[in-house]
Amino acid sequence: MKIFEAIKEAVNILKDTETPQLDAEVLLCFLLKRERIYLYLNRIEELDVDIVDKYFKLVDRRKRGEPTQYITGHQEFMSLDFYVEPGVLIPRGDTEILVEEVLKKIESLKKPVVADVGCGSGAISVSIAKYKDDAVVYALDVMPIPLEITKINAEINGVNDRVIVLKSDKLAALEEKIEEIDVIVSNPPYIREDVIKTLMTEVRDYEPYTALSGGEDGLYFYRKITKQAARLLKNGGLLAYEIGHDQREDVTSILVENGFENIEFFKDYAGHDRVVLGWKK
Known part of the structure; x- marks a missing residue:
């Protein structure tokens, strides 16, 4: 079977998925250990059985x-x-907006101390450390798999000396660092319990439930983290969240109630509110 024939058949098999062509090509590239351009330049190459x-x-x-x-x-x-x-949330493009906005805000800071709450794969922690080369980032998670995966990704990307991985229930491991942290960033679980069952199969059945569920109203982690952040951030420190598309007003209220001001919002690629920044008074 030739490369183009295998891909054509795979696309047909995957016709009910969201991106059949892309998935078919990515999976073959993975097996062949090649870039996608190789498939186009060698489409009539015979594949081993x-x-x-x-x-x-x-x-x-x-x-x-x-x-x-x-x-x-x-x-x-x-x-x-x-x-x-499995065991860590797959990083999404929308979360890049969160990282990019944090990087803009800390660009002028010298040796900023950052805490990433619920580090998952380490996407946020590692990216901030990679692109802000004097930042020290605490990567916090309560589950063992995310802690191990974050360590691996910090090593892969050459920032393991500045990404400090700690087991922590939210910010508990940093409770002694009162007013010592410049930035607290989090993409917390924010999906309402009643919405989870309506998610796509690949999300609902494969990605970790603990990385999805934000409690009955989706706001559980915002309340808990914001309260802790108000104690641990330096005066003028930044709290940055990814949020659900319909959570702008609720998260704003939580931030204001806990002493944050100058609230800013940023939209995702679909035009929905996706990132919120608040500054400690």
Whole structure:
């Protein structure tokens, strides 16, 4: 079977997924250890029988709903390579907006201290450390898998000396650092309990529930983290969140109630409110 024939058949098998062509190509590139351009330049190349067999086993996994990123173990974020596996949320493009806005705000700071609450794969922590080369970032998570994956990704991207990985229930591990932190950033679980069952199969059935559920109203973690952040941030320190598209007013209220001001919002690529920044008085 030629490369173009294998891809054509895979696209047909994956026709009910969101991105069948992309998924088919990414999975074959993963097996061949090649970039996607190789598929176009060598479309009539004959594939070994064992490669074809392995390929369609991967395609079947994708058809059943398993995310491509979990199958390949990779996801690009902020132009960096991240290892991912079940147990950590797959980094999304919208979260890059959060990282980019934080980087803009800390550009002029010398040796800023940053805390990433609920670090997951380490996408936020590692990216901030990579692009702000004097930042010290505390990567916090209560679950063991995210802690290990963040360590791996810090090593992969050469920032393991400045990403400090700590097991922590929200900000508990930093409770002694009162008014010592410049920035607290988080992409917390923010989906309402009643909405989770309506999510796409690949999200609902494969990504960790603990990284999705924000409690009955989706605001549980915003309340808890904001209250802690008000104590730990320096005066004038920054609290930065990713939020759900309909949470602007609720999160604003939580921030204001806890002494934050100059609230700013930034939209995602679909035009929805996705990032909020607040400054400690």
